[in-house]
Amino acid sequence: MLEQATAAQIDTVASEFVHAGPFFVLNMANGNPIIVETNTLQAKAEGAHYQPARIFGSVDRWKTVAPGERVDVDTTVAAAVRDRLIGILASQSFDILDRKIGAAADLELGCRLALGFRQGPLDLLRRIGEKEAARITARMHAERPGMPRSTRPTAQYQDFLRNLLVDEVSGVKIVTIRRPEAMNALHDELTDEILSVLRHYESDAATRGFVIVGYGPRAFCAGADIGRFPRMLGHADEATQYARDCSRLLTYLDRMEKPVVAALNGMALGGGLELALRCHAIVAMSTVSMQFPEVTLGIVPGIGAMVVPFRRWPAAADHFAGMLRQARRMDAASAHRLGVVDALAQDYPDLIARAIERVNALIGRPRANLDAPVALLPLPPATPVAANSQPLSREIIAIMDRAIVEAAATPSFDDALEVGYRAFGASACASAAREGIEAFLARRVADFTKTG
Secondary structure (H helix, E strand, O other), rough: OOOOOOHHHHHHHHOEEOOOHHHHHHHOOOHHHHHHHHHHHHHHHHOOOHOOOHHHHHOOOOOOOOOOOOOOOHHHHHHHHHHHHHHHHHHHHHHHHOOOOOOOOHHHHHHHOOOOOOHHHHHHHHHHHHHHHHHHHHHHHHHHOOOOOOOOHHHHOOOOOOEEEEEEEEOOEEEEEEEEEEEEEOOHHHHHHHOOOOOHHOOOOOOEEEEEOOOOOOOOEEOOOOHHHHHOOHHHHHHEEEEEEEEHHHHHHHHHHEEEEEEEEEEEOOHHHHHHHOOOOOEEEEOOEEEEEEEHHHHOOOOOOOOOHHHHHHHHHHHHHHHHHHHOEHHHHHHHHHOOOOEEOOOHHHHHHHHHHHHHHHHHOOOOOOOOOOOOOOOOOOOOEOOOOOOHHHHHHHHHHHHHHHHHHHHHHHHHHHHHHHHHHHHHHHHHHHHHHHHOOOOOOOOOOOOO
């Protein structure tokens, strides 16, 4: 491509796909000799189409741009570079999968984490669509004959779990949420993948139960991606339905007969904590913490947090009220003392072992009946200041307080959840929500002093 574009232009086009362009990375890693050596070996083994360009051996550093910087690129040149980058990426991805060098999910994760891709190659091909991918790969093979091609319909390469690992230990499915670049935050596709695994194995006689755990040491699940929510600000009905939609996994857990245990390997925040609270038991590393940070964003947690804790652990009602109204953290030791967490673990193997023990202990045992109102003591007036000293919105705290009290007095569990959904919709119409979400997206602290 250097016959058609400069290194800086190629890096500029590549910034659509990667955080740092290929020539910038070559400079950073002194990569020219590596390219020459490895590609020469590959050319000897697999064909001349892998032969490295001579220029790699005659240039020490490339004149290019740093990440975030751009130069002007003619539209025709940009299109040619873009097609070549995607074409080669598709070719190598298909080759890796066809030769079973790696699995599809591992390819996606490796590209995102190790290579700085904005999305995995298969997600990229899915985004541009099958027709466009076919056009690009046809052009690439015309320009670079000999490069590997797909050996099956491209749609077949897309059939895999992108965000989960599913393992089995002694008849228990270990479902690992694997989005470490987003601290394992939930989004629609991930939610549906967890649902699909639960549905698939729930009817499997050999499956005794499930453990849900997070990938890596940092987070079990850091909540939910904001995703569509900014577009719902000011629309109560749409936001209420959004909360219902986001609850589909949690309400499914409520109805399951086989036990599901949350294994908290790291922090559980917001929607991630709501997921843990809807599992049938919780075990945790002794170092983890739990938090509902929604009030600091000018919204309320609408998918069960204002309902479930007060029905399952009424003795801990004051602690949960502080978590919801002032974003206080609960550490694992406190959660264990209050009975929220069933067992503490010192390391990951111990965590999984204890989670499996809880699964086996819960098999065949009846669940607590949540279809009963809860007698709450009056909520004391809340100072509109978070545990981290951030000022909060009085309006949002008032919405939350009304929802907690109303939901506690509602006999039906499903109706109580509806109270939470509607409260979430109401919070979406508050001026504090707009300020909180805008501040979050701008990576600044929200200022609720002018919103009430």
